[in-house]
Amino acid sequence: MGMIYCDYNATTPVDESVFELMRPFFCDHYGNASSRHQVGRIAKVAIDEARNKVANAIGVQPDQIIFTSGGTESNNLALKGFAGLIPVSRLVVSPIEHASVRVPAHELAWLGWELKQPGVNSDGVVDLEDMAQLLTGKCGLVSVMLANNETGVIQPVADIVKLAQKSGVLVHTDAVQAFGKMRVDFDLLGVDALSIAGHKIYGPKGVGALVIRKGVDLMPVLTGASHERGLRAGTENVAGIVGLGEACRLVIERMNTVETHLKECSGRLETGIEALGGVIFGRKASRVPNTSYFAFENIDGPVLAARLDDLGFCVATGSACSSGKTEPSPVLDAMGVPLHLARGAIRVSLGMHSTIADIEEFLSALNQCVSSLHRSAACA
Amino acid sequence: MEQNTVNLPIYLDYSATTPVDPRVASKMIPYLTEYFGNPASRSHVYGWTAEKAVENARNEVAMLVRCDPREIIWTSGATESNNLAIKGAAHFYKSKGRHLVTEKTEHKAVLDTMRELEREGFEVTYLDVEENGLVSVDTFRSALRPDTILASVMLVNNEIGVIQPIYELGEICCQQGVLLHVDAAQATGKVEIDLQSLQVDLMSFSAHKTYGPKGIGALYVRRKPRVRLEGQMHGGGHERGLRSGTLATHQIVGMGEAFRLAREEMGVENERVRYLRDRLLAGLVQIEETYINGDLIKRVPHNLNVSFNFVEGESLIMAIKDLAVSSGSACTSASLEPSYVLRALGRNDELAHSSIRFSIGRFTTEAEIDFTIDLIRKKIGRLREMSPLWEMFKEGIDLNQVQWSAH
Amino acid sequence: MAYSDKVLEHYENPRNVGSFDKDETGVATGMVGAPACGDVMKLQIKVNDKGIIEDARFKTYGCGSAIASSSLVTEWVKGKTLDEAMTIRNTQIAEELALPPVKIHCSILAEDAIKAAIEDYRIKNEPLPQVSAE
Numbered sequence: 001m002g003m004i005y006c007d008y009n010a011t012t013p014v015d016e017s018v019f020e021l022m023r024p025f026f027c028d029h030y031g032n033a034s035s036r037h038q039v040g041r042i043a044k045v046a047i048d049e050a051r052n053k054v055a056n057a058i059g060v061q062p063d064q065i066i067f068t069s070g071g072t073e074s075n076n077l078a079l080k081g082f083a084g085l086i087p088v089s090r091l092v093v094s095p096i097e098h099a100s101v102r103v104p105a106h107e108l109a110w111l112g113w114e115l116k117q118p119g120v121n122s123d124g125v126v127d128l129e130d131m132a133q134l135l136t137g138k139c140g141l142v143s144v145m146l147a148n149n150e151t152g153v154i155q156p157v158a159d160i161v162k163l164a165q166k167s168g169v170l171v172h173t174d175a176v177q178a179f180g181k182m183r184v185d186f187d188l189l190g191v192d193a194l195s196i197a198g199h200k201i202y203g204p205k206g207v208g209a210l211v212i213r214k215g216v217d218l219m220p221v222l223t224g225a226s227h228e229r230g231l232r233a234g235t236e237n238v239a240g241i242v243g244l245g246e247a248c249r250l251v252i253e254r255m256n257t258v259e260t261h262l263k264e265c266s267g268r269l270e271t272g273i274e275a276l277g278g279v280i281f282g283r284k285a286s287r288v289p290n291t292s293y294f295a296f297e298n299i300d301g302p303v304l305a306a307r308l309d310d311l312g313f314c315v316a317t318g319s320a321c322s323s324g325k326t327e328p329s330p331v332l333d334a335m336g337v338p339l340h341l342a343r344g345a346i347r348v349s350l351g352m353h354s355t356i357a358d359i360e361e362f363l364s365a366l367n368q369c370v371s372s373l374h375r376s377a378a379c380a
Numbered sequence: 381m382e383q384n385t386v387n388l389p390i391y392l393d394y395s396a397t398t399p400v401d402p403r404v405a406s407k408m409i410p411y412l413t414e415y416f417g418n419p420a421s422r423s424h425v426y427g428w429t430a431e432k433a434v435e436n437a438r439n440e441v442a443m444l445v446r447c448d449p450r451e452i453i454w455t456s457g458a459t460e461s462n463n464l465a466i467k468g469a470a471h472f473y474k475s476k477g478r479h480l481v482t483e484k485t486e487h488k489a490v491l492d493t494m495r496e497l498e499r500e501g502f503e504v505t506y507l508d509v510e511e512n513g514l515v516s517v518d519t520f521r522s523a524l525r526p527d528t529i530l531a532s533v534m535l536v537n538n539e540i541g542v543i544q545p546i547y548e549l550g551e552i553c554c555q556q557g558v559l560l561h562v563d564a565a566q567a568t569g570k571v572e573i574d575l576q577s578l579q580v581d582l583m584s585f586s587a588h589k590t591y592g593p594k595g596i597g598a599l600y601v602r603r604k605p606r607v608r609l610e611g612q613m614h615g616g617g618h619e620r621g622l623r624s625g626t627l628a629t630h631q632i633v634g635m636g637e638a639f640r641l642a643r644e645e646m647g648v649e650n651e652r653v654r655y656l657r658d659r660l661l662a663g664l665v666q667i668e669e670t671y672i673n674g675d676l677i678k679r680v681p682h683n684l685n686v687s688f689n690f691v692e693g694e695s696l697i698m699a700i701k702d703l704a705v706s707s708g709s710a711c712t713s714a715s716l717e718p719s720y721v722l723r724a725l726g727r728n729d730e731l732a733h734s735s736i737r738f739s740i741g742r743f744t745t746e747a748e749i750d751f752t753i754d755l756i757r758k759k760i761g762r763l764r765e766m767s768p769l770w771e772m773f774k775e776g777i778d779l780n781q782v783q784w785s786a787h
Numbered sequence: 788m789a790y791s792d793k794v795l796e797h798y799e800n801p802r803n804v805g806s807f808d809k810d811e812t813g814v815a816t817g818m819v820g821a822p823a824c825g826d827v828m829k830l831q832i833k834v835n836d837k838g839i840i841e842d843a844r845f846k847t848y849g850c851g852s853a854i855a856s857s858s859l860v861t862e863w864v865k866g867k868t869l870d871e872a873m874t875i876r877n878t879q880i881a882e883e884l885a886l887p888p889v890k891i892h893c894s895i896l897a898e899d900a901i902k903a904a905i906e907d908y909r910i911k912n913e914p915l916p917q918v919s920a921e
Contacts, residue, residue, distance in 0.1 A: 003425060011418035019412055030399035037704035038389050069456030072615040072625035100615030100624060107614055204412055206595050206628025223496050224459045224489030233489060234459035237595025305423045314424035692825060694850035730822045766804050768829035768846040784821035
């Protein structure tokens with residue numbers, strides 16, 4: 001498209017090899033996996049293979065994978081699915097969660113759950129002391145994302161699990177942004193459920209998975225026929241699932257090279273941003289290597305993004321889902337970032353196809369926009 | 381000129397799923413790798429391109445069923461649409477009443493959802509159908525109560541292909557102030573759907589039954605008068621807050637194109653399919669003791685559901701492995717129970733068990749139909765030779781009078 | 788449903804399909820199962836005057852495993868005495884055909900069919916118990 005895409009956290013292009021694997025399942029191997037005939041069995045085999053790939057990538061058994069239509073559905077299923085089977089008590093959800101965790105949490109609060117949120121420090125990390133207090137007593141469920149989609153800050157999920165285990169609290173983590181950018185091992189994390197989405201890892205949109213611990217049960221949200229062991233009804237999106245499987249396999253295969261590459265690119269990027277006077281949110285925290293969330297004093301985020309867009313760079317202001325709104329990000333609010341700075345927030349998220357040359361061009365464009373916007377602010 | 385050779389297995393299971401039409405696939409594919417933007421991204425052209433494609437597709441869906449595009453919500457499929465419609469409406473309107481009405485031959489996505497609502501304290505009436513598979517308008521009318529808030533009746537049945545009297549049911553619901561939900565997953569591209577004249581409040585659609593991709597569907601939610609729903613998938617507020625989740629552009633483009641083709645080609649295609657189905661029917665009724673399940677007139681031309689007496693269902697499926705067909709609906713074919721739809725028609729277990737659903741589609745050829753007729757004749761003959769029940773029938777024994785020694 | 792090769796073989800080429808005249812001397816018939824259960828097996832044996840089963844026929848209304856079980860049984864009973872045939876166990880049938888757990892009942896029915904046929908033979912051919920005169 002002639003643009004330089006720097007919004008990989010919003011979505012990613014489907015990898016060519018993922019697409020080639022998916023292709024036959026639209027027109028040629030089109031069977032319904034529940035059909036008992038040959039045509040259906042081919043679809044079923046493909047789904048089983050994909051399930052194995054996803055399981056390997058996360059370090060679990062295939063029967064711990066539930067395929068869904070994406071990250072939002074996986075998060076909805078985790079929260080509502082767990083809540084449906086345990087007595088109503090306290091639900092702890094961090095204030096920096098994606099809407100697809102926050103909003104279901106509010107729904108559960110409507111149904112009588114006591115919704116509590118831990119504090120978040122100025123680096124964007126959930127406060128573990130707060131957590132320790134909230135996870136005692138009558139607490140049933142906690143959800144904390146593994147990496148934040150806006151700041152990229154990695155949350156101490158394994159520590160939270162240890163706190164939770166003392167009181168028998170179920171732990172869910174939204175790993176939609178983390179998976180593919182950092183190592184994700186289900187057993188090392190120790191969580192009871194974990195969400196991933198295809199379209200953040202160079203797989204197709206419209207497909208994701210919820211990984212659950214063995215022995216843990218959920219109430220299904222989509223009821224109907226007995227797909228996914230009765231946990232998620234609906235004719236399987238075979239092509240999508242095949243795509244997700246291959247995307248997961250590639251995540252593991254490419255982890256090292258991608259990590260190195262992203263670190264190099266973002267190192268250069270952030271040096272450049274700071275040289276121009278930009279403030280990077282969550283700078284001191286441990287972050288995934290592709291995300292840079294920053295602002296310039298007295299420069300409005302959406303205006304800067306529009307200028308950058310004019311110059312051929314696709315960036316985001318806040319998360320894609322809320323990019324139509326003009327309120328500042330609740331994540332920055334929770335971190336205590338003052339409004340005048342939060343309003344300038346821009347997110348650049350890099351990916352496999354980002355190059356150092358792109359970064360240099362971006363920095364040059366950023367310099368141009370920032371200078372011109374500062375000048376016009378000065379003149380106003 | 382139609383080809384005379386056939387490729388095995390012959391696919392006659394279009395009601396279970398359909399191949400994506402190559403024209404649909406080529407329209408979809410650029411949105412996977414090239415125009416891959418998130419349609420919710422407001423800040424760049426990748427997002428805008430994707431959003432435009434989504435809105436075009438929404439128009440296409442709306443045009444096929446003659447509604448306003450703002451009345452179409454994207455979902456991950458008909459199962460989700462059914463869940464959203466039924467639970468969403470029941471939860472929203474529960475202060476007005478807690479009684480729901482449906483009928484016994486609905487897809488499991490409706491029946492199971494109704495059962496879940498029963499567990500929540502709603503009361504559900506499951507209507508019987510007539511022997512021809514149709515809901516009686518009078519029975520339906522008498523089932524409605526002052527505290528009924530929602531009825532759900534499918535437009536076309538997936539197993540027997542019968543077309544329910546939705547126009548009449550809609551009028552009744554409108555008069556009584558009851559919301560009507562219709563599962564139209566099997567109907568698009570097969571019957572005219574005119575939401576300007578049907579008094580329907582909610583309608584579920586599936587792409588993969590109409591030569592579109594799997595994993596995408598839609599729900600029609602009437603605006604005038606406005607129907608309210610409690611969303612079931614919460615998050616970023618997509619689809620006007622009714623269904624959150626990043627929109628899968630390529631899937632939506634596929635569904636839009638599939639529905640456009642359906643609108644443009646349905647008339648001609650139905651005639652061709654009807655011809656093929658009638659040919660198949662003529663060939664099969666020559667076999668003794670075959671029974672057609674479901675009304676023959678009020679039925680889509682694509683479906684033929686036949687029971688073969690005195691032959692066991694599983695051995696029949698094994699015998700015809702050169703055909704990809706269904707015995708019972710695809711979703712429930714893993715279980716050993718006979719089809720609940722056929723039982724609801726009053727078929728006994730054996731006839732329900734020994735039924736085959738043939739569903740014809742866009743790519744079915746005359747040669748395939750002729751091969752099928754031949755194969756069925758041969759295999760039924762062979763299985764009946766092996767069948768003690770057929771032997772007894774031929775000897776004039778009334779099997780209903782026999783004392784069986786079941787173990 | 789995946790069938791074992793043995794089951795498929797018997798299904799494609801069943802042995803001894805057919806019927807004897809049930810009134811013929813030496814012929815005994817066992818009919819087990821019920822249409823409602825999805826399995827009905829008719830097993831017929833022809834016993835010679837030495838008490839050896841010299842021929843067998845079957846007709847089965849049932850799934851591939853049921854057809855295979857009854858076909859196999861007609862092979863196994865040939866050449867056996869009635870007592871020997873009584874020792875045929877469903878576990879042997881199930882093992883020979885590699886039946887999955889959900890199809891074990893087909894082998895049980897086949898075992899029942901043998902027993903029913905043999906019982907029928909005994910009823911037809913053994914002397915009636917003497918009623919002792921008062």
